[in-house]
Amino acid sequence: MPKRAQQLILACLIPVGILLGMTITPLYTLLVGEEVVLRTVPVDPTDLFRGDYVVLRYEAEELPSTLVDEDVLSQLDKGGDNLDVFVPLELQNGIHVPTKVSLTKPDTNLYLKGKLQYIGPSWTTDTAGVEVAHISYSLDKYFVEDNTGLELEDASRNGDILAKVKVKNGYAYLVDLSIEN
Helix, strand or coil, X not given: CCHHHHHHHHHHHHHHHHHHHHCHHHHHHHHHCEEEEEEEEXXXXXXXXXXXXXXXXXXXXXXEHHHECHHHHHHHHCCCCCEEEEEEEEEECCXXXXXXXXXXXXXXXXXXXXXXXXXXXXXXXXXXXXXXXXXXXXXXEEECCCCCCHHHHHHHHHCCXXXXXXXXXXXXXXXXXXXXX
């Protein structure tokens, strides 16, 4: 085969390989990850261009600053932002809740890896003004079939949605939503 043809084939295979590589972590998490249930908080999404979807915010995204380890606080004081943090989860009354925020990977297998954006006042109305750690897990949108999102959107506004998430090595993959009774 001519060298030019080999280069062309290689040039086509590299993007395909990159795209396939991007699916490995989500698929691995979906297949072997442990299922956890996270409680959401109210949010009001509006976007006409994305179709039917629900914007989600989780209680685990705003954690009391008392759960934040000292080493995390010292990193923030040094000017670190968007810190990679580990958030161990514990099952309480059928819902998995965070127990602390740390820079070190926990001994337990059940944890989320997120980005600590900053520590500041809470956004939610019931804890307004309370100092909380704002953490992002990239689990904020859930797309649904056309014309089926209104019930979930209404439940989302009331904070009545539970999210089923598969977790493996801190990586979280949103599997399903259910409406809490």
